[in-house]
Amino acid sequence: MSFDFGYIIKTLPLLMVGLKMTVFISVLGILFSLLIGLSGAVARTLKMPVVSQIVAVYVDIIRNTPLLVHIFFVYFGLPMIGIKLDAVTVGIVTLSLWGGAFAVENFRGGTDAVSKSLIESGESLGLSRWQVVRHIIVPLGFRISFPAFSNTAVSVIKNSAYMTGIGVVELTFVAVDRMAYDFKTYEMLLAIAVIYLALIWGASYLFSRIERRLDFNKKTVKGGKGRGGFVEKLALSFRRGN
Amino acid sequence: MKNSHFLLEGVINTLLLSISCLCIALIAGIGVGVLQMAKNRLISSIARGYAELFRGLPIVITLFIVFFMLPELGIYVNSYISAMIALSVWSSSNISVAVRGAIQSIPPTQFEAAHSLGLSSMQTMRYVILPQAFRRMLPSIIGLLSNLVQSTTLSVLIGNLDFLKSAQLVIERVEIMQGGSIAFQIYVLVLLVYFVICYPLSIWAKRLERSYR
Known part of the structure; x- marks a missing residue:
């Protein structure tokens, strides 16, 4: 077994192209999941007729079927009924729908927890339905359920690797492609494993910082007082990822 | 007729793969989870590192x-x-975290009571802690099984003949033999079958979770 470090350095520019695509898909996926999640959660909490039921069915379907099948369905199945999308768009759409379904459940925990009296007092002050949603339910629900959502967001980053299946040129695809050409299996696998871990652990850490900022009670990270150091906090933040 | 038989075989392969992974992962996961609580720092940090690595x-x-x-x-x-090894590694790392969480959620008086009865720490784990911990982590294990069934589709990427792969092959075969593509119908069927397998599991998990609360 010979390990060729030079090869990793040499392929780094290519890997960065893949990384860029991974980050692009993931960021858009997370943003759209956030939007879908918040609006779906509000619809469910307010029990809006029809919309609420549609959201419930959507969530159940997405959560109980594999992401890879969604991807293949949209990429290979939908063109038959006239919907043709390119691979990257399919990636963003499926990832957003997937993350959105999980985010609805995440945010519902928060929006349901907003107390009824707050909503009623908002209404009695003469706020419209929309204003109640905009100024009371969404901000409070978001803060309460952000920790749950951050798990989903990290999973969205991880699941961007599924897009290799339809040939989106992201990190995994680049590495597998290189392995097929140069047979430098060890080097490529190590390289992408390290890059993914850095990306995912970095994102987890970032989210845990945001969580602490949003936390009402300004508690420290799980584990309580006296476990200060940076490394310890980093380690704690990893434990929440799925 | 032949195609439907082929698809059925795929479903059976998928189920076999998921269940065998779950069995391996349960044993390995409980082992790693208990090791994470070990007094020896080297052992516990290796076990934790394993879980963090493969969950990450x-x-x-x-x-x-x-x-x-x-x-x-x-x-x-x-x-x-x-595929079996990789998915077992992944799910065992998830189970190990659930195990650790469940063990930590058991009140320390249980440990003390077991010790004062003269049980060794091994016996305490085996007869007192793990049976209680197992009930608490059952919902997350059922949830993981549903997740595992869904994750087995990834084995398509390394060429394993699971349900998704057999569906793809049927689509290709029909396309070659009869011309027109039936990708849409077959993928709807695939979605339906996975839903029929996973939906009861997630409902079961939800119900268990509620009953323990």
């Missing part, structure tokens, strides 16, 4: 690592076994 990596990467690295190490196995 995307399953696809774990799958590729197992699939491409084993032959380099001189171990030749087919894609079914590779």
